[in-house]
Structures are given as C-alpha cells and as structure tokens.
Amino acid sequence: MVTNLDDIALLSPLRYKNTSLKLFLVIFGLLAGLFSNTPILPFFIAVCMIAATIIFGKVPVKFYFKLFLTLLGFALVSCIILAFFTHGDNSQVLWSIDILWWTFSITVDSLNQAVLVFSRTINGLACIFLLSMTTPMLEMFSYFKRIxxxxxxxxxxxxxxxxxxxxxxxxxxxxxxxxxxxxxxxxxxxxxxxxxxxxxxxxxxxxxxxxxxxxxxxRCYTGKLPFYTQKYKIKVADAAVSILFIGLTAAVFVYTRGYQFF
Structure with missing residues (x-):
C-alpha cells in the first residue's frame, strides 16, 4: 500500500523521464508564477502541473487532492487575513465590519492582492508536487551530486x-x-x-x-559517498511537450498581462 511520496514517485511513469528536464520545467513554472502580476498565469500553470502529475504521472487522485487541499487550507487562511490588512491608497471599499474599536475592511486592491498570492500558492504547490511525486528523493540527491x-x-x-x-x-x-x-x-x-x-x-x-x-x-570511506546515477535521455516527445508548455505559458503571460479579477 502506498504510504508516502517516495512510494508514489517510485511507481510513477514520469520517474523514467530526464531529471534535468523536470527540474527545469518546475523552476520555470515557479518563477513564471512568482513574477506574474495577474492570477491568470499562476492558475494556468497550476492546472498544467496538476494534469501532468495525475494523468501522466499516474498519481492517485484521492491521495493527491487530500494532500493538496490540506496544505492549501493554511494558504487560504493567510490570504483571507491578507485581504483585510493590505489596503491601497484611495481604494474602493467592498465590505467592512466594525469590531469594538477597530474597523476591518476589504478593498479592491487588497482583494486582488489576496487572489494573486493565493494563485501563486496554488502554482507553487502544484509545481513542487509534480517534482516530488515523480522523482524519488535518492535520484534527486544523486542528480545534485552529479552536478x-x-x-x-x-x-x-x-x-x-x-x-x-x-x-x-x-x-x-x-x-x-x-x-x-x-x-x-x-x-x-x-x-x-x-x-x-x-x-x-x-x-x-x-x-x-x-x-x-x-x-x-x-568500507574505505574517504570523505565522499559514491552515488549511482540513472541517466534518462530527453526524448523528442518530451522536448515537444516542454516547448509547447513554455510557449503556452508565454502566450498567457502576454495576453493576460495586467488583468485583475476585481
């Protein structure tokens, strides 16, 4: 029975894909979502990463979303608090409440900021889950050792x-x-x-x-541990899918730049 992320990664078909390519796509997705000024792009990258992890990585849907939603709950609470305490200058107030001597309000700027942070959190979780659920930790250690x-x-x-x-x-x-x-x-x-x-x-x-x-x-330890490294070549199909993902990400970035929900 699968009990942890390493068991999931060992059984995933994406385990046999090139580690450098997976690491590059994950870092690219993280940075693209982090530097985006609109929540559309992080949401798009997150959907792609979740679909790749579940469909191509054969990760159990129930296990994935149980872990994903558990971590997302903490981020949701933080974003709700952020919506109350991040106010722009002369921003339109959408909702407010008076509690004792304090007035708590949600403005357009604070709500947009909270949604943006929430989208980046989803993007980060999806990218990290793709890497952790498709690449065993020992392979990651051997990869970093190799470089x-x-x-x-x-x-x-x-x-x-x-x-x-x-x-x-x-x-x-x-x-x-x-x-x-x-x-x-x-x-x-x-x-x-x-x-x-x-x-x-x-x-x-x-x-x-x-x-x-x-x-x-x-065993004649000399100060360095030898690692066995399994190398996987980048196939044409893998390269094509990666280029398609990067191209779609760039297109979404260009056409949704500056867009806000509120």
Whole structure:
C-alpha cells in the first residue's frame, strides 16, 4: 500500500523521464508564477502541473487532492487575513465590519492582492508536487551530486532523509508496544511513556550514528559517498511537450498581462 511520496514517485511513469528536464520545467513554472502580476498565469500553470502529475504521472487522485487541499487550507487562511490588512491608497471599499474599536475592511486592491498570492500558492504547490511525486528523493540527491552542488550538504541531506524513516518506524514500534501494555492509560502513565519513548530514541540515535561511522570506515570511506546515477535521455516527445508548455505559458503571460479579477 502506498504510504508516502517516495512510494508514489517510485511507481510513477514520469520517474523514467530526464531529471534535468523536470527540474527545469518546475523552476520555470515557479518563477513564471512568482513574477506574474495577474492570477491568470499562476492558475494556468497550476492546472498544467496538476494534469501532468495525475494523468501522466499516474498519481492517485484521492491521495493527491487530500494532500493538496490540506496544505492549501493554511494558504487560504493567510490570504483571507491578507485581504483585510493590505489596503491601497484611495481604494474602493467592498465590505467592512466594525469590531469594538477597530474597523476591518476589504478593498479592491487588497482583494486582488489576496487572489494573486493565493494563485501563486496554488502554482507553487502544484509545481513542487509534480517534482516530488515523480522523482524519488535518492535520484534527486544523486542528480545534485552529479552536478557538484555542495557535496557535503547533499550527503548530509541523504543520510538525514534515510534515518527519518528509520527512527519514525522505531518510534511507531515502541509506541505500539507501550499501548499494548496500557502505557498511555491516564495522564501520569502517558507522560512517563512519552519520556521513555524520547529517551529510547535518543539512545538509538547515538548508537546508529556510531554504527554508521564504523561501517563507512570499514568500507574505505574517504570523505565522499559514491552515488549511482540513472541517466534518462530527453526524448523528442518530451522536448515537444516542454516547448509547447513554455510557449503556452508565454502566450498567457502576454495576453493576460495586467488583468485583475476585481
């Protein structure tokens, strides 16, 4: 059963597409949406990215939108607050309310700004989801290693990412055994069990670090970790779709420049 983004990425057909091309399209989509002065372009890019992730990447629709809408809820709250507190000079007031000694109002400028920020948020989430749900993290680490992007940072990130799941699984197993022994029955037992859980994880973290250092030295570790890199060629169809996407994005940018909803 699929439980995390790495499982999704490993099963995605887009995993076998060129990593450089995917990274370029994601960065292009992020920057195009970020520098757009109209919400139309970020919405357009987001629709393209969502469609590519679900249709071509074969990502489960329920899983995708459950995660997408969960993160989008936080952005929606922030944009609503932004609509109340971002006012332009001499802007038309659309709605206001008096609460005690304060007057909260929504103006045309603040509403347009909130919609623009919301569209950029959707665009950013869609672009990041395309990359994270179609490219396993180990392939991303090996790609950055191949282009010599801060080797020590990439190696540390890979090790941290690996041991996040190791200690998460350990914590779940310890917590399950504690629950079977009624370790979380009552406030006193819950606090004591939680303390034992944290202490046990801390000890195991130190032990795993020592074991990792010993195993790396026994394998002639010289300060750099070798990465196996799987290279995928850019096919003609992939290049054509990418050029089409860039061209449509440029066209939408030109024809919707300066457009506002309100």
């Amino acid at each position: 010599s992007f801060l080797d020590i940072f990439v190696e540390l990130s890979m090790l941290i990412y690996r041991y996040i799941f190791v200690f998460l699984e350990t914590a779940i197993n310890i917590q399950s055994s504690q629950k079977m022994r009624f370790g979380y029955k009552g406030l006193k037992n819950s606090v004591r069990s939680l303390g034992m859980l944290v202490g046990s994880l801390f000890v195991q973290t130190i032990e795993q670090g020592d074991k990792l250092y010993l195993s790396m030295n026994s």
